[in-house]
Amino acid sequence: MKVELISITSDPERVIEIAARTCYQSGDRMVPEKIGQLLPKLIAMGHESPFEHAYATFQLEDVSRAMTHQLVRHRLMAVSQKSQRYVGEGNFAWVVPPSVPPEQVAEFNDDMGTIRDMYAKWKSRGLKNEDARFVLPNACTTELVVSANFREWRHIFKVRCHPRAQWEIRAVCLNMLGQLHERAPNVFCDIVAEVEPKGT
Ligand SMILES: Cc1cc2nc3c(=O)[nH]c(=O)nc-3n(C[C@H](O)[C@H](O)[C@H](O)COP(=O)(O)OP(=O)(O)OC[C@H]3O[C@@H](n4cnc5c(N)ncnc54)[C@H](O)[C@@H]3O)c2cc1C
Numbered sequence: 001m002k003v004e005l006i007s008i009t010s011d012p013e014r015v016i017e018i019a020a021r022t023c024y025q026s027g028d029r030m031v032p033e034k035i036g037q038l039l040p041k042l043i044a045m046g047h048e049s050p051f052e053h054a055y056a057t058f059q060l061e062d063v064s065r066a067m068t069h070q071l072v073r074h075r076l077m078a079v080s081q082k083s084q085r086y087v088g089e090g091n092f093a094w095v096v097p098p099s100v101p102p103e104q105v106a107e108f109n110d111d112m113g114t115i116r117d118m119y120a121k122w123k124s125r126g127l128k129n130e131d132a133r134f135v136l137p138n139a140c141t142t143e144l145v146v147s148a149n150f151r152e153w154r155h156i157f158k159v160r161c162h163p164r165a166q167w168e169i170r171a172v173c174l175n176m177l178g179q180l181h182e183r184a185p186n187v188f189c190d191i192v193a194e195v196e197p198k199g200t
Contacts, residue, residue, distance in 0.1 A: 001095075001168075002061040003175040005183075012054035012150065012184045013039060019050040036186035043190060051151040051187060058176055059145050064095040066138035067168040071160075076152040081144035085130040090120060094139040098167065112139065150187050153180060157188070161195040 009015055013036035020042055021027045042050060060068075072079050094112045096105055115137055122132040148156065153176070159165065160173040174195065181188040 001063055001172065001175075002059075003172055003179070004059045004061075005056060005176075005179045006059050006145070007055070007057040007147075008180075008183055009054040009056070012056075013186055015053050016042075016050045016150070016187065019053045020047065023047075023050070036184075039186040040190065048151050048154070051154065052149040054150040054184065054187070055147060056150070056153060056176075056180055056183075057145060057147040058179075059143075060172060061143045062093070062095070062141050063144075063172060064138060064168060065136075065140050065142050066095075067166070067172060068142055068144060069138070070166065070169050071146070071156075071172070072144075074148070074152065074156050077146050077148040077156065079144060079146055082142050084133040084136070085128075088123070088129050089133060089136055089140065090116070090123065092116065092119070092136065093141045094137065095141060095168065096139070112137065150180075150184065153177075154188070154191060157191045158194070161191065163195070 017030060017035055017038050018027070020038060021030060039051075042048065068081065071077075072081070096108055100108050115135060118135045119132050122135060123129075157173055157177045160169050161177055162170070165173070177188060177191060177195070181192050
């Protein structure tokens with residue numbers, strides 16, 4: 001799994017604070033060394049629309065289509081994903097779920113090899129990529145670029161970083177959350193606190 005932050009609004013907390021203070025006409029109360037401190041108050045009030053002014057874009061690689069099928073359900077997120085029509089999957093790679101016992105990983109890999117052979121067979125019989133792909137597994141890896149504003153990222157992280165979320169989307173979203181929290185701590189600190197394992 002590779003999760004790379006490829007673009008982010010510069011000075012995102014400042015942009016969000018300017019937007020919020022425009023609503024309240026309190027720009028004169030903006031203090032450079034206290035930028036961002038207003039943001040947790042906005043979250044507590046439920047005034048989240050100013051968070052729509054900051055954006056972040058990630059490039060994801062070596063993730064399964066089982067994971068991306070869930071992620072792309074988030075409609076306010078822009079998505080560009082590797083096509084299985086324009087790009088052949090003759091050499092597809094796959095993700096092995098960690099729940100496969102180590103002594104059975106070879107068998108899992110053999111099954112993937114069988115599917116690779118099936119794909120090659122149907123291609124050799126003249127099927128186009130768009131139809132040969134019908135035999136491909138959810139484990140097949142893919143690559144995509146996803147963009148969203150910070151309000152939407154907050155929503156995605158709340159539901160996908162939850163301990164009951166599926167393990168792969170949770171791992172991807174925890175990684176993205178960590179990277180955005182570094183760049184905009186006041187935007188994401190409540191979610192980090194929510195999803196962090198609690199001490200005993
Ligand atoms: C634990 C879990 C289990 C799931 N299981 C299933 C399942 O079994 N089957 C299944 O099909 N899906 C399942 N989903 C996917 C889920 O139903 C949503 O499609 C997905 O989480 C996208 O969330 P969303 O619609 O809240 O958010 P987004 O699409 O990210 O939109 C963000 C928010 O914008 C608002 N919004 C967006 N579009 C509209 C609209 N058209 N009208 C009104 N408000 C809108 C809503 O407030 C929404 O919460 C599951 C999700 C989770 C987290």
